[in-house]
Amino acid sequence: MIILAVLAASAGFYISLKQSQQAHQENADIEGMFWPNPKQIQDFNMLDHHGKPFGLEQLAGKWSLIFFGYTHCPDICPITMSVMTEVYKEIGPDIKNLQIIFTTVDPERDTTEKLLGYVSYFNEHFIGLGGTTGMVDSLTRQIGIAYYINNEDVETNYLVDHSASLFLISPNGHLVGKISPPHQKNKIIQQFNSIKNFIDAQY
Numbered sequence: 001m002i003i004l005a006v007l008a009a010s011a012g013f014y015i016s017l018k019q020s021q022q023a024h025q026e027n028a029d030i031e032g033m034f035w036p037n038p039k040q041i042q043d044f045n046m047l048d049h050h051g052k053p054f055g056l057e058q059l060a061g062k063w064s065l066i067f068f069g070y071t072h073c074p075d076i077c078p079i080t081m082s083v084m085t086e087v088y089k090e091i092g093p094d095i096k097n098l099q100i101i102f103t104t105v106d107p108e109r110d111t112t113e114k115l116l117g118y119v120s121y122f123n124e125h126f127i128g129l130g131g132t133t134g135m136v137d138s139l140t141r142q143i144g145i146a147y148y149i150n151n152e153d154v155e156t157n158y159l160v161d162h163s164a165s166l167f168l169i170s171p172n173g174h175l176v177g178k179i180s181p182p183h184q185k186n187k188i189i190q191q192f193n194s195i196k197n198f199i200d201a202q203y
Contacts, residue, residue, distance in 0.1 A: 038174035044138035046103075049115040049128035056173055062097045063196065064169040065179075065188075068145050070106035070160050071118045077102075079183075080164065081122045086185045088123055091192070097171060103129040105147040105162045107136050143167055143175060168192065170199055 043056040067084065069077035084100050092098055102119050104110035107130050110118075115128030130136065140147065151158040166179040166188065177195045179188055 038170070038176045039142070041139075041142055041169060041173045041175055044135075044142065045131070046129045046135045046139060047112060047131040049112060049119055049130075051112045054127070054129055059169055059171075059173055061171045062099050063095065063171060063192075064099050064101055065192070066101045066103055066143075066167045066169065068103050068105050068140065068147070068162055068167075070104050070162070071110050071114050072106065072157075073160070076164050076181075080166075080181075081119075081126075083183045083185055083188065084126075084166075085122045087188050087192075088125065090185065091189055092125070095196075099127055100125070101127045101129060103136070103139060105136065105140065105145070106149065106160050107131060107133050108149075109156075168195060 041056060041059065046054045048054040048058075065084070065087075067077075067080055069080070071077070081102065088098070088100055100123070102115070104115060110130050112130065115130050119126040119128040129139070139145075145163050147160055147162040149158065149160050164181045164183075166183070167175065168177040168179065170176045176199060177191075179191050
């Protein structure tokens, strides 16, 4: 009986240790991506690629992966959007409330028609957001996106400096994390799932 009690106690300790190690590993997986005090996104006013109003209401109940860029971007934007196309193909069918959002930081050139053609090229389910500069800033300022339009010397063929990170907003409208480049399909999926599973476990 004593031996059985010792074995049972040892087994219980082992299971408890493994659970602790697993929890620690899960926390380590999201470290640097998940923000422990996520910011609540306030209402904002933009237009989607069909010219329809898009704000906080359209984020409700959905996981939103947002990338800020511009359609004339020569490298980072098309590469990132191509990766996001592969990400969506793999996890989109399983996560019905996932939306991929491309938000322009060059509203002067990125008209509704331009955004429609751009996001549709990558995936018909992707969402493009634009509008006036004030509309764009109603979201960029909340997330903390800095961008700079280099049009001092040229009027049309200019570049825009912007963040290359992906930002994740939860279904309850909290800015919960940032996924930094370089962007790879498996890395994005792993990081997204780590944050999603961590948050889902809290409720």
